[in-house]
Amino acid sequence: MLCMGFIPPNQVHLAVHYGVKASVAESSIAEAYAAVARDAGRVLDVHVKVGDCSPALESTLTH
Amino acid sequence: MGRFGVSLDDAANLAKYVTDTPELAMEGMYTHFSAADDDDMLYHVEHQVQNLDSVVESTRAQGIKVPMVHCANSAATMRGTQFHRDMVRVGISLYVWLCNLARHSPALTYSVVQVRPATRHWRCCSARGLPPSAVMAHPSRASEASAQGAQRGVWQHIHGRARRELCSGAYWIW
Numbered sequence A: 001m002l003c004m005g006f007i008p009p010n011q012v013h014l015a016v017h018y019g020v021k022a023s024v025a026e027s028s029i030a031e032a033y034a035a036v037a038r039d040a041g042r043v044l045d046v047h048v049k050v051g052d053c054s055p056a057l058e059s060t061l062t063h
Numbered sequence B: 001m002g003r004f005g006v007s008l009d010d011a012a013n014l015a016k017y018v019t020d021t022p023e024l025a026m027e028g029m030y031t032h033f034s035a036a037d038d039d040d041m042l043y044h045v046e047h048q049v050q051n052l053d054s055v056v057e058s059t060r061a062q063g064i065k066v067p068m069v070h071c072a073n074s075a076a077t078m079r080g081t082q083f084h085r086d087m088v089r090v091g092i093s094l095y096v097w098l099c100n101l102a103r104h105s106p107a108l109t110y111s112v113v114q115v116r117p118a119t120r121h122w123r124c125c126s127a128r129g130l131p132p133s134a135v136m137a138h139p140s141r142a143s144e145a146s147a148q149g150a151q152r153g154v155w156q157h158i159h160g161r162a163r164r165e166l167c168s169g170a171y172w173i174w
Helices: A009-018 A027-040 A055-062 B008-020 B039-061 B074-079 B100-104 B132-137 B147-168
Strands: A021-024 A044-049 B024-030 B069-072
Touching: A009 A021, A009 A027, A009 A044, A021 A027, A027 A044, A027 B008, A027 B024, A044 B008, B008 B024, B008 B039, B024 B039, B039 B069, B069 B074
Parallel strands: A021 A044, A044 B024, B024 B069
Antiparallel strands: none
């Protein structure tokens, strides 16, 4: 099961515990996830989310 | 980083970091379409796929394994195999929702597929707090007063509705 939404680092231990795969889009978040997985002695499967790189569209959808 | 994912320039670096980190396992790369069911936005969908393919190719060229690539949501899945890659993510169409693409494209043919839920019970491992205003989207629960009551009401509403309509195969829009 892949969680495509953002998982806050303070909740990613649940994903690690239940074997839910996480998506990452930022290295700092990946680092936080890795720290949690390390503490749990587990490996977290991740999918790298690539943005559409369209600032105009992102701005449109944000508002 | 973009709001909806890592930038094209940084994607390979992020993939390398994941690959080099023992506690993380690189399982795939993906993107998500914001408006794949909108014919007016098709050019953007195609451009986004090209960008994803380009990133995956450059990442693999650096010796980084990318086991799985995916991008197609319900609408892109219906548009055709040019968007499918290694897997598709049919979400809302599982609830018998025919996207705008299917509604407004007479040439598009589709068949009715009988589905049944793979699971009947879900174990809740996390819940987010909802503001009292959130319950206003659900008139039947609008009388719930407290935030806690609202959250419980919405959850029961979702669970009951999903269970009832998945089993009946009824039309469901959430």
